[in-house]
Amino acid sequence: MGLRGRKKGSNGEESKVLLLNIAAEEFAQKGYYETKVSTIVKKAKLTQPTFYLYFQSKEAIFQELVNSFRAELFNFVEKSRLESGLEIGSLAEKIKIGLTAIFSFFVENPNITKIGFFLTPQAEEVKVNLATQITDNLTKEVEDGYFQTNVDLRTVAESLVGIMERLTVTKLFTGIKEPESLADDIVNLLLFGISSTTNE
Amino acid sequence: MGLRGRKKGSNGEESKVLLLNIAAEEFAQKGYYETKVSTIVKKAKLTQPTFYLYFQSKEAIFQELVNSFRAELFNFVEKSRLESGLEIGSLAEKIKIGLTAIFSFFVENPNITKIGFFLTPQAEEVKVNLATQITDNLTKEVEDGYFQTNVDLRTVAESLVGIMERLTVTKLFTGIKEPESLADDIVNLLLFGISSTTNE
Amino acid sequence: MGLRGRKKGSNGEESKVLLLNIAAEEFAQKGYYETKVSTIVKKAKLTQPTFYLYFQSKEAIFQELVNSFRAELFNFVEKSRLESGLEIGSLAEKIKIGLTAIFSFFVENPNITKIGFFLTPQAEEVKVNLATQITDNLTKEVEDGYFQTNVDLRTVAESLVGIMERLTVTKLFTGIKEPESLADDIVNLLLFGISSTTNE
Amino acid sequence: MGLRGRKKGSNGEESKVLLLNIAAEEFAQKGYYETKVSTIVKKAKLTQPTFYLYFQSKEAIFQELVNSFRAELFNFVEKSRLESGLEIGSLAEKIKIGLTAIFSFFVENPNITKIGFFLTPQAEEVKVNLATQITDNLTKEVEDGYFQTNVDLRTVAESLVGIMERLTVTKLFTGIKEPESLADDIVNLLLFGISSTTNE
DNA sequence: GATGAATGAGACTTCATTCAT
DNA sequence: AATGAATGAAGTCTCATTCAT
Numbered sequence: 001m002g003l004r005g006r007k008k009g010s011n012g013e014e015s016k017v018l019l020l021n022i023a024a025e026e027f028a029q030k031g032y033y034e035t036k037v038s039t040i041v042k043k044a045k046l047t048q049p050t051f052y053l054y055f056q057s058k059e060a061i062f063q064e065l066v067n068s069f070r071a072e073l074f075n076f077v078e079k080s081r082l083e084s085g086l087e088i089g090s091l092a093e094k095i096k097i098g099l100t101a102i103f104s105f106f107v108e109n110p111n112i113t114k115i116g117f118f119l120t121p122q123a124e125e126v127k128v129n130l131a132t133q134i135t136d137n138l139t140k141e142v143e144d145g146y147f148q149t150n151v152d153l154r155t156v157a158e159s160l161v162g163i164m165e166r167l168t169v170t171k172l173f174t175g176i177k178e179p180e181s182l183a184d185d186i187v188n189l190l191l192f193g194i195s196s197t198t199n200e
Numbered sequence: 201m202g203l204r205g206r207k208k209g210s211n212g213e214e215s216k217v218l219l220l221n222i223a224a225e226e227f228a229q230k231g232y233y234e235t236k237v238s239t240i241v242k243k244a245k246l247t248q249p250t251f252y253l254y255f256q257s258k259e260a261i262f263q264e265l266v267n268s269f270r271a272e273l274f275n276f277v278e279k280s281r282l283e284s285g286l287e288i289g290s291l292a293e294k295i296k297i298g299l300t301a302i303f304s305f306f307v308e309n310p311n312i313t314k315i316g317f318f319l320t321p322q323a324e325e326v327k328v329n330l331a332t333q334i335t336d337n338l339t340k341e342v343e344d345g346y347f348q349t350n351v352d353l354r355t356v357a358e359s360l361v362g363i364m365e366r367l368t369v370t371k372l373f374t375g376i377k378e379p380e381s382l383a384d385d386i387v388n389l390l391l392f393g394i395s396s397t398t399n400e
Numbered sequence: 401m402g403l404r405g406r407k408k409g410s411n412g413e414e415s416k417v418l419l420l421n422i423a424a425e426e427f428a429q430k431g432y433y434e435t436k437v438s439t440i441v442k443k444a445k446l447t448q449p450t451f452y453l454y455f456q457s458k459e460a461i462f463q464e465l466v467n468s469f470r471a472e473l474f475n476f477v478e479k480s481r482l483e484s485g486l487e488i489g490s491l492a493e494k495i496k497i498g499l500t501a502i503f504s505f506f507v508e509n510p511n512i513t514k515i516g517f518f519l520t521p522q523a524e525e526v527k528v529n530l531a532t533q534i535t536d537n538l539t540k541e542v543e544d545g546y547f548q549t550n551v552d553l554r555t556v557a558e559s560l561v562g563i564m565e566r567l568t569v570t571k572l573f574t575g576i577k578e579p580e581s582l583a584d585d586i587v588n589l590l591l592f593g594i595s596s597t598t599n600e
Numbered sequence: 601m602g603l604r605g606r607k608k609g610s611n612g613e614e615s616k617v618l619l620l621n622i623a624a625e626e627f628a629q630k631g632y633y634e635t636k637v638s639t640i641v642k643k644a645k646l647t648q649p650t651f652y653l654y655f656q657s658k659e660a661i662f663q664e665l666v667n668s669f670r671a672e673l674f675n676f677v678e679k680s681r682l683e684s685g686l687e688i689g690s691l692a693e694k695i696k697i698g699l700t701a702i703f704s705f706f707v708e709n710p711n712i713t714k715i716g717f718f719l720t721p722q723a724e725e726v727k728v729n730l731a732t733q734i735t736d737n738l739t740k741e742v743e744d745g746y747f748q749t750n751v752d753l754r755t756v757a758e759s760l761v762g763i764m765e766r767l768t769v770t771k772l773f774t775g776i777k778e779p780e781s782l783a784d785d786i787v788n789l790l791l792f793g794i795s796s797t798t799n800e
Numbered sequence: 801g802a803t804g805a806a807t808g809a810g811a812c813t814t815c816a817t818t819c820a821t
Numbered sequence: 822a823a824t825g826a827a828t829g830a831a832g833t834c835t836c837a838t839t840c841a842t
Binding site: 436437438448449451452457458 | 835
């Protein structure tokens, strides 16, 4: 084959990654339906058949981005948990670490976050999973006697997810708050409510 | 028959309402893009030209539903506020009444709620407005000395919106909770957090 | 029936004439295809079914206007010919009288002229007839020895039609020239050409 | 044919040209509105999406034909002028050369001529331009003392345009006369009128 | 004489996707 | 690995025309 088929040193993997990145941006910006395959390839300076060399369909590339969101988020959060003094710390601390990790991932990957956490119908599933996990954690803490409450824990977990969702849009993506400070606020609110009189 | 200006009950108005209802259901279920005008009219046992007799475009009927969501929600909440002993009551009570009103409207109008609060890009605006209003109310309470807090009120407001959003999907639309009980939970959580040890 | 069915004293004939006039204006302005039945009836403050009470189709009302152009033009020209000292006069005089009559009709009936002389495919036929008639007249004059020429008379006739066509658009409808003065110019040009050094 | 720097013979350009030719024929025959994109592509043995690969819209392909009429006519006339002994010759000769060139272009390109000189609303503009140009030429001749007249030159020019218009339809497109002989007739008529007693 | 409501038919256009090279 | 060219399938919308009253 030699150099004949090559163009500007690009190769297959590069093209695929390029397409994924552009697609992520487009989907994040315009949503699934307003994103056209023709636009993606144009921005990548490629052609439509090339697109289908790497992805079975428009749906498929979208799904790939959704999956990468899920996988990378999981990895990132896992890694953060391990790095941060492991399983010790108070409930507040633990929640804070988790939230900070998630938010950090979100700000660093806004496009796939928009796709995987907001755009896709599977976002619902992601959120349900997240809520379940949170519920489990809370439940364990209660069982272990670390704190007690008269609020339904599932509701708390889902509320937390809702808070994350909304503040990600209004505070994080707008650059108004940083992951850590946002996590702080949320933990504070969640633990003590607005009637709190604690000092920081 | 008399009343020359109005043609009440004439078939035309009926057809329009019919189309609006079916469209609301379709949009709520499948989203804007997967909803086809052809499907709407088929379900209404009408034809496509008839659709365009009442709506300028698919976009237009969608917008009409969004607008009706906004207007009706506003009316409903306003009415609820007036009916409920007017401006009196503690902060908790006031929030609870407001939330209950909103949730009641949501359960009673799930389709346009999905459309106007979740589907449309304008939902963002709705939520921002809602958060602003809540922020204003909270701020006034603080200024009036009814309570004090060290949490940023805008963040609280936005969190509340996020909680509403999420619990509407998971608890309200699923039938797991009723408006009032849901409002109760939220107020509880928001005021005292999960560390609360208060008894009801 | 009494007065019950009546509306503002309008009756059938009136409505028909109204529709014809509005249609003439619309067709003249926008052409056949850009003229919509819905627009015509709206401007007439009537409804579409009413339109079909008087005309079998859009095509039909258009045809009616074309016919009325042909008939009225014929009448008008005939009348002019009779009124103007009948068959006497030089060739120049005769042509001038004929042209003035036609141009007068055109300025007074711009809408149906546009329709019947420019818009409709049948305009071709009208022009061919006109050219034939003119050719006949010229031929007779030559045969009667009133003048001689070495130009093909059919070509002259068709040229005259072309001149009329164009000057109607550029001079008559724009108000730059009056029928008589326009007829004058044309006769002058046609008889003597631009090399003419005759004085009026 | 020339090489023109284009992808000669490539299938894409061929398809575009094919579509243009068929479209020209269709438009010329049936007019803008009665010409359907579906018919054009069927005759080209292509499909509708292919049409939109080369033209943005039905309107656009029509405009492309109009533009090509204007450009090619201009080129052709320009070329003819240069080829024909340049600026010398009597007025009659000059007009004759110009008319012959135009008529030659017309017979050789009947379809785009019908479109650009008769069908499109822009034809009016073309004719006005033509008349202006002719007026300028005539005026110069008069100023240079080559001939004198008492007829308004703009009117003469517009008459000439009218004559061209009509004779193109009746003599040229029907094959009754050739460009040169037609130009001859017109010049004769225009210069001397029907009273001419000159011998050929 | 008139109309509110409805429709048959069809036009233009778009887009994801594939064929052949 | 890549592309020029093409298309199947479908969707939105328009308009002249009619039905039932």
